[in-house]
Amino acid sequence: MIVREAKLLNGTKEQYQAVDDAILAAQFIRNKAVRYWIDNQGVDKADLYKLCKDLAASFDFALKLNSAARQASAERAWTSISSFYKRCKKQEKKKGYPKFKKHSRSVEYKVSGWKLSDDCKIITFTDGFKIGSLSVFCNSSTREDLHRLKINRVRVVRKADGYYAQFCFDADRKEVGIYTGNVVGLDLGLKYFTKDQNDNAVIYPQFLRKSEGRLKKRSKRLSKKFLLGKKPQSNNYHKARKRLGRVHLKIQRQRKDWAIKQARCVVHSNDVIVYEDLKIANMVKNHYLAKSISDASWYQFTQWLDYYGQIWDKAVVAVSPNYTSQDCSNCGRRVKKALSTRTHSCPKCSMEICRDTNAAINILKKGMKILGSEWQDNSTSGQEESASIDEGKHGEKTTNTIDGKPDIASGFL
Template identity: 30%
Template sequence: MRKAYKYRLYPTKGQIRILNRMLEATRWVYNEALATRKRAWEERHESLGLYDTHSLLPRWKAERPSLKIVHSQVLQNACVRVDLAFKAFFRRVKAGEEPGYPRFKGPGRYDSLTYPQYGNGVRLEGRHLILSKLGSIKVVLHRPIEGTIKTVTIRRASTGKWYACFSVEVEPSPQPVPDAAVGIDVGLESFATLSNGEKIANPRFFRREEKALAKAQRRLARAEKGTPERAKRRKVVARIHERIANRRRDFAHQHSRTLVNRFGIIAFEDLNVQGMLENRCLAKSIADAAWKQFVQYTMSKAAEAGRRVVLVDPRNTSQRCSRCGQLVQKDVSVRVHSCPVCGLVLDRDENAAINILRLGRQSLGANPWKPNPFEGWE
């Protein structure tokens, strides 16, 4: 399985200038590859592929000497990105979705360089990263890299910080599987409710920073375009967004790790978050909660530890009684489930979490109506 490690880089001012020139040169190759494929279709109805654009690189490098400061495989990767953008475009066309034709990258809009083969143009030596045509950059290895390094991506964040992302191939390390299973209902009142009654509070990271962000954005809007002051204020806005994202990511990592350590089977609803974001009243809160990120982190950690994560159909999980199966219709504002048939009175989200666990058991072939939802898992 693949795993990613991300480390902070501390290049010198001279190295930052060279890195920015590398990004601009690679951006030019990306845009030229996109323009070439676009022209070929519009003028000759000819569909160019990845290797057609790869074959043009020597000519582009002869015509544009600035490309020679970038490693050849990094330039090839820019063509790969264009090819992937077209493949995604055609997939959306076939699926009947809004396709979104691949777009050109404006100045400052291309912010990463990928070395597809570790050891070819990039390598680690102690606490320094050696890059071809650049030299040694200090890297903070805050944890050891386990496994075989496959690719390395150098990324420039919107705040001006630089990072190295290592894609590593590792062997799964199964751990003793706990007998307990859990169903999890995610929401806005509480971030998550477990089928055993536990709740994880909703941190609302964006909401907590909303006033500071609005103030910074007003200051940015007042600055004249193209001035150093506007660039400085743009970085303040980017730093607030980065802080929100870091806190949200840390929260998801910590709670997903706790779940994977405690439970052998974890059941979630298979939510269509993109569709839910069309609700204009709740879109900001739903995006702030980042349920999909939490589920993805849990799935990744579970795969490495030998746990099972099950995604179930979310229909009627909040409406169905977890004791007798009766449908009890209730509005979103009703926070307590009260069944008129069996008399069960339970927190709405806990009732949904038990139903999610039942569906998870059912999808794995277990008895969905066992009185003890945690009993019998091997």
């Protein structure tokens, strides 16, 4: 599925209020569906669809919402329920029991309830809330997709700086990749955002740290506008709240833009990318490093690595980070060291190397082993580091598998 986003402009105050009412109605139906599942055993997706019809007959504001939008809200509830069932079958520690939504920010329409103009510049919502027509502002590539592809769903999202329409297309994005024969192992960290086996480092800009002054200033002004039990939530309070939200939104967009550009550059330059699969939820429990870990946004970066790997048909492998910093990449001896120790010194082979570079080499070796290949470090002989891929008889490349799926790593040779 491809999602394209466009901003909704030229709307009146009454139109935007109607959008908020539609979002609240969708939230109501979603919460009612979760409650119905809690109170009744053996409820399936079809039962939630029937519930939408009963809610429309009982509540006038639910009837105003388009019937397909009501079903989409029930599907959101069923998504959280089915995810809960999957985690229970896998016997995970955190089951993620479905919760009620308190602050929803979006409503989703299917193929009805909206209409896009022929030039794709105006979208009109035709349900009972009478939102009317809104201008669609987007870039040229998004407008081309609106003309060319079939739109399956339209999602209206409220953000700190306005309202957006997200158009969902049922299509897979595929592009022709440029294969270079390079492999890379990435060690994720705080001092260096990434460091590879060639000692190439990338430093993270620390967007949250740079914006802390503005965040504190906006938060302080917000706290003066409202005191629980003394001052009501006035119009000035909501204006200050939106200003604070826009600062957070800018940081979020900066992180996303950074992650996309870095991931695209890495996948474009290499054919096999191996990174460590960090358990970030456990790492942020360290209160001394939680803010820096959250600011680094490792998870978002790795998600975009996987995304571009699928687009360009390249191998992106996640490996366990266990002992990658402790084990010597040359002889394999485990040398325990504290987090403050930044140099790996092996007493067995007398190797001295940067701690992160040593970890990157171990990460790359793990990933190549998963792919059924072997990575050899020839840097000591003055040659560049290379990866040797096992070949079958008569010079034919062997096809490896990962979790039962064909390995795409053999395609870059």
